[in-house]
Amino acid sequence: MEPNGIKKQHIIEAALKRFSHFGINKTTMSEIAEDIAVSKANLYYYFPDKTTLVIEVIKHLIAEGMQAYNEILNQSMSVLEMLIRFLKIRKDFFEKHYLLHITLGFADSHLNMEELEALRDYAETKEIEILHKTFKKGIDTLELVTFDVKIVSQMYFTILKGIAMVSISTISNKDIPEISVFNEIFEKQKIASTIFLNGLRHNLIKN
Amino acid sequence: MEPNGIKKQHIIEAALKRFSHFGINKTTMSEIAEDIAVSKANLYYYFPDKTTLVIEVIKHLIAEGMQAYNEILNQSMSVLEMLIRFLKIRKDFFEKHYLLHITLGFADSHLNMEELEALRDYAETKEIEILHKTFKKGIDTLELVTFDVKIVSQMYFTILKGIAMVSISTISNKDIPEISVFNEIFEKQKIASTIFLNGLRHNLIKN
DNA sequence: ATTTTGACCATTATATTTAAAAAGTCAAAA
């Protein structure tokens, strides 16, 4: 790492803490600077603007998540077991970084929303790629029947996302959700995964 | 029907049109009155307040929907075929009454939101009951294996709702969604239903 | 040469006030 790379990392970590606790929009550049006892102007020596800092923070998280996913992918276990481990990683992630995640969608004229949305799309694509590989593996080992892996990966991801959205919208109407919601989401996703995957073990009957 | 029942029905129909086109909050009692050429005060002779009118309108829709569902339920066809017909009814409904449906969730101090939310919960319960009967029928005819029908019905409903939420949130970021979204939701729900139901045709393997 | 900073500006968000609109009432008319 470059000499000033260590400092950039320091800033990113401080920003991450704030973003995860209070959300992106409720975190000011001054606050991040105060946390690590430097001036706000100094932050702008390392990052051209707030949007770039946010992006760096998220890239950091994506890299971390991808590593965790790949570790599981390279192990030898059933597809369902793999999926459930993925779900656990996701659960832990959202428990920690839920506010960072949702505030990513809040329009904020201080931020370049196009770039942020593009990054979120990128993260989703990466996750779906992991699912794609997982299902592919299941087909190759004859654990699953043959099917259109691309469509099914996207479908499965949509179901996971949908379960989370439904749970959050019904349990806690706006405001910050309680911790129990994430457990509930996790449990529901496991049930859905079990049935969904069972449907991929046998050839589809069309009517 | 009572003598003034016909007039109440007339008001309800006029209100339904406005609610579905412009949403509940953007529809005023005066506008509904104008549409049927009566005074606003006359509306209040038949309905004590706006909330009650909204509730009557929705109850009207629920009754209509339940009738359509029950007609299908009493026919003889495969479970998947039944589910797909249900989905078609839902698609047509949301295409027509989408704004009415979402504005039901918007906080509006003119309305008693507790009552409205209770009614929406009631409608969901009724829908899940239909799904419950459908799956039960599938088990009884040995088309499906045995499972906890209550959990599975709720799970399936959550998946349908989740797919809709995900599609609407990604395609059209706020504002009114285009008609194509409802087709997309319908197609995705059919795919998910096919796989999900296939998973209920065979005993679950736990790992 | 590189890093850091306080003072500064322009833009954006928030709080407050003001005006318009809508819900709901009622005595009187049909």
Added chain:
DNA sequence: TTTTGACTTTTTAAATATAATGGTCAAAAT
């Protein structure tokens, strides 16, 4: 019994003022 115009009260929306935040820069510190 049903209908209504005129009225009151509450709520929303628009306008305005105020505070906060993102971002800049010349100068100081390392």
